[in-house]
Amino acid sequence: xxxxxxxxxxxxxxxxxxxxxxxxxxxxxxxxxxxxxxxxxxxxxxxxxxxxxxxxxxxxxxxxxxxxxxxxxxxxxxxxxxxxxxxxxxxxxxxxxxxxxxxxxxxxxxxxxxxxxxxxxxxxxxxxxxxxxxxxxxxxxxxxxxxxxxxxxxxxxxxxxxxxxxxxxxxxxxxxxxxxxxxxxxxxxxxxxxxxxxxxxxxxxxxxxxxxxxxxxxxxxxxxxxxxxxxxxxxxxxxxxxxxxxxxxxxxxxxxxxxxxxxxxxxxxxxxxxxxxxxxxxxxxxxxxxxxxxxxxxxxxxxxxxxx
Numbered sequence: 001x002x003x004x005x006x007x008x009x010x011x012x013x014x015x016x017x018x019x020x021x022x023x024x025x026x027x028x029x030x031x032x033x034x035x036x037x038x039x040x041x042x043x044x045x046x047x048x049x050x051x052x053x054x055x056x057x058x059x060x061x062x063x064x065x066x067x068x069x070x071x072x073x074x075x076x077x078x079x080x081x082x083x084x085x086x087x088x089x090x091x092x093x094x095x096x097x098x099x100x101x102x103x104x105x106x107x108x109x110x111x112x113x114x115x116x117x118x119x120x121x122x123x124x125x126x127x128x129x130x131x132x133x134x135x136x137x138x139x140x141x142x143x144x145x146x147x148x149x150x151x152x153x154x155x156x157x158x159x160x161x162x163x164x165x166x167x168x169x170x171x172x173x174x175x176x177x178x179x180x181x182x183x184x185x186x187x188x189x190x191x192x193x194x195x196x197x198x199x200x201x202x203x204x205x206x207x208x209x210x211x212x213x214x215x216x217x218x219x220x221x222x223x224x225x226x227x228x229x230x231x232x233x234x235x236x237x238x239x240x241x242x243x244x245x246x247x248x249x250x251x252x253x254x255x256x257x258x259x260x261x262x263x264x265x266x267x268x269x270x271x272x273x274x275x276x277x278x279x280x281x282x283x284x285x286x287x288x289x290x291x292x293x294x295x296x297x298x299x300x301x302x303x304x305x306x307x308x
Contacts, residue, residue: 006024006047006051006054007022007023007024007044007047007051007054008022008023008024008027009021009022009023010022010023010060012091012092012095014072014088014091014092015091016072016073017070017071017072017073018070018071018072019062019063019065019070019072019088019091019092020043020062020063020068020069020070020071021043021060021061021062021063022043022044022047022060022061023058023059023060023061024050024051024053024054024057024058024059024061025053025054025055025056025057025058025059026058027058028058029096029097029098030058030096030097030098030100031057031058031059031060031096031100032057032058032059032100032101032293033053033057033058033059033060033100033101033102033103033289033293034059034060034061034062034089034092034093034100034101034102034103035050035059035060035061035062035102035103035104035105035108035289036061036062036064036085036089036102036103036104036105036107036108036109036111036112037061037062037063037064037067037068037104037105037107037108038105038106038107038108039106039107039212039217039220039221040067040161040212040217040220041067041068041195041199041212042063042067042068042069042195042198042199042211042212043061043062043063043068043198044061044068044194044195044197044198044199045191045194045195045198045199046061046105046194046278047061047194048188048190048191048194048282049278049279049282049285049286052286053286053289053290056290057290057293062089062092063198064085064088064107064108064111065084065085065088066212066213066216066220067211067212068198068199068211068212069198069201069211072088074213074216076215076216076219079148079216079219079220079223080142080148080223080225081223081224081225081226082107082110082111082114082220082223082224082226083114083225083226085107085111085114086111086114086115086118086226089102089111089112089115090115090118090119090122093115093119093122093123094122096122099121099122099123099124099296100122100123100124101123101124101125101126101127101289101292101293101296102115102116102123102125102126102127103126103127103128103129103288103289103292104127104128104129104131105129105130105277105278105285106129106130106131106132106249106275107132107220108129109128109129109130109131109132110128110131110132110133110226110228112126112127112128113126113128113131113228113231113232113235114226114227114228114231116231116234116235116237117228117230117231117232117233117234117235118231120234120235120236120237123235123237124237124238124296124297124299125237125238125239125240125292125293125295125296125297125299126235126237126238126239126240126292127240127241127242127288127289127291127292127293128239128240128241128242129241129242129277129278129285129288130242130243130244130248130249130250130275130277131228131241131249131250132249132250133228133229133249133250133254133258134224135251135253135254136229138224139224139225139226139227139229142222142224142225143225147222148219148222148223148224148225149222151221151222152218152219152222155221155222157221158218158219158221158222159218161214161217161218161221162214162215162217162218163214164210164214164217165177166209166210166213166214167203167207167208167209168200168207168208168209169207169208170207170208171196171197171200171208174196174200174208175189175192175193175196178192178195178196179192183276186274186276186279186280187276187279188279191279198211199211199212232258232261232262233261235262237296237299238264238265238292238295238296238299239262239264239265239266239292240265240266240267240288240289240291240292240295241255241258241265241266241267241268241288242267242268242269242270242277242284242285242288243255243267243268243269243270244269244270244273244274244275244276244277245269245270245271245272245273245274246272246273246274246275247274247275248269248274248275249275252269255267255269266288266291270284
């Protein structure tokens with residue numbers, strides 16, 4: 001596999017290590033759009049989705065802690081919420097001189113929402129793609145003593161992630177092994193190649209291993225001691241949200257609750273697709289991200305930042 005020329009690699013030094021990412025479009029002091037990936041993936045997985053946006057915008061996609069080429073410590077001990085990813089994202093956004101539109105898929109959608117709720121000054125718009133929003137009762141369960149640790153051994157997704165094959169002879173065989181199977185069943189081959197390019201790292205023994213360790217991925221699914229509903233109430237920026245028709249991580253009831261809390265939000269269900277909307281309907285996702293950014297750009301916060 002060869003390196004694509006439609007993006008450039010970037011990195012940000014943070015306490016403890018480096019946050020890696022890829023960028024599209026003209027270099028400017030601040031990106032227009034910052035994209036965050038789903039659990040287990042990496043920024044480059046979404047290259048074919050984001051590259052066309054680079055024709056009009058400066059787009060930055062980041063590898064979260066424990067994923068891709070980011071070198072920040074990724075310990076499972078004490079990992080109980082996605083607040084660590086929120087804090088990492090805030091540390092990156094503080095490098096820029098203007099608020100950005102945050103976009104994210106699955107976990108990335110919630111990390112974006114938590115960030116906007118914590119630091120409204122750094123964000124001017126949101127595009128959430130099938131974010132993982134549980135009912136309030138689900139977050140209450142997560143607050144019980146030892147709940148995240150217990151769930152690593154009882155939650156189906158976590159148990160499946162922990163058993164995931166993690167070692168491969170080379171990237172080419174990994175691409176062949178993933179193609180047409182499991183979660184990758186609906187992925188175009190180029191997306192699988194992009195995932196493998198940054199999702200596998202050298203293991204020091206002549207082979208390759210998953211950058212996102214299976215035990216870390218399992219812990220991520222169970223780290224739900226955060227409050228997206230509270231963050232949603234604090235956010236005043238333009239919001240666009242897409243939900244998958246099948247196997248969505250956000251219920252219809254939650255969609256109705258969001259619409260009630262944010263009557264100006266643009267929410268829609270994408271028919272005929274599952275949770276992997278960016279891979280199955282990249283056109284709808286690009287349109288949602290662009291809409292969120294254009295709405296944000298029309299807002300006062302964006303213009304106030306430009307004249308400071």
